[in-house]
Amino acid sequence: MMRRHFWVVMVGLAFAGSPRSAMAIDVPAINGHMTDPNRMLSTADKNSIEDKLSKIQQDTRVDVAGWIVDAPESSLEDLGNQAYKKWNIGGDWDNGVFLVVPKSGRVRVVQPHVPTELTLAEVGRVVAADNPNQAMMQRLDSIADMVGIIIRARALHARPPGKNDPARGLRYTAGLLALLVAAVALTFRARRRLVVG
Numbered sequence: 001m002m003r004r005h006f007w008v009v010m011v012g013l014a015f016a017g018s019p020r021s022a023m024a025i026d027v028p029a030i031n032g033h034m035t036d037p038n039r040m041l042s043t044a045d046k047n048s049i050e051d052k053l054s055k056i057q058q059d060t061r062v063d064v065a066g067w068i069v070d071a072p073e074s075s076l077e078d079l080g081n082q083a084y085k086k087w088n089i090g091g092d093w094d095n096g097v098f099l100v101v102p103k104s105g106r107v108r109v110v111q112p113h114v115p116t117e118l119t120l121a122e123v124g125r126v127v128a129a130d131n132p133n134q135a136m137m138q139r140l141d142s143i144a145d146m147v148g149i150i151i152r153a154r155a156l157h158a159r160p161p162g163k164n165d166p167a168r169g170l171r172y173t174a175g176l177l178a179l180l181v182a183a184v185a186l187t188f189r190a191r192r193r194l195v196v197g
Contacts, residue, residue: 025069025070025071025075025079027079027082027083027086027087030065030083030086030087032046032050033049033050033053033054033057033064033065033066034046034049034050034053034065034066034067034068034140035065035066035067035068035083035087036067036068037068037069038068038070038103040068040103040136041068041136041137041140045136045137045140048137048141049066049137049140049141049144052141052144052145052148053065053066053144055148056144056147056148056151056152057093059148059152059155060094060151060152060154060155061093061094061155062090062093062094062095062096062097062117062151063089063090063091063092063093063095063096063097064096064097064099064144064147064148064151065087065089065096065097065098065099066098066099066100066101066140066143067079067080067083067098067099067100067101068101068103068136068140069100069101069102069103070102070103071102073102073105076100076102076105076108077100077108077110079100080098080100080108080110081110081112083098083100083110084096084098084110084112084113085112090113090117095113095115095116095117096111096113096117097109097111097117097118097147097151098110098111099126099143099147101130101136101139101140101143102132103136104132105132106127106130106132107126107127107130107139107143108127109123109126109127111123117151118147118150118151122150125146125150126143126146126147126150129142129143129145129146130142130143
């Protein structure tokens with residue numbers, strides 16, 4: 001009797017498969033700034049969010065990308081980290097912010113790259129901007145707008161070279177004066193040779 005129960009359990013485990021259950025999700029191929037393998041967005045909406053995320057990247061050199069996924073909440077962080085690595089988010093730019101947008105539940109902001117682009121408080125602002133009760137495109141617009149506001153504010157406050165930097169301004173002025181003195185000295189030397197010669 002015990003042996004029969006043992007074999008029933010073993011056969012059941014064999015059919016159950018590995019720890020990766022049938023609910024497991026594989027990371028798909030990247031498809032632009034917002035990967036939508038289940039096609040939850042219309043073509044017009046997909047183009048709209050692509051343009052918005054692309055503009056953020058152009059303005060700030062921060063790669064902001066996302067993935068709309070239908071997966072259990074407990075797996076979102078792990079899936080996000082896998083996709084971030086597989087898709088090389090931020091690899092060709094200054095940094096990356098990856099948005100895992102579940103069909104239901106709030107967005108997850110994944111930033112394995114250190115230092116992270118967004119602080120914990122800023123991540124909180126992005127998550128708070130997401131309203132899972134809205135349509136997907138409204139959610140994406142709100143999330144992207146908040147990310148854009150935060151990152152652009154940082155980029156706009158970065159001091160351009162030579163602006164409001166007295167020490168650097170003095171170095172440039174000293175260099176310019178040295179060039180002027182050298183130019184004058186060479187001019188006098190050339191004239192002197194002409195007069196003497």
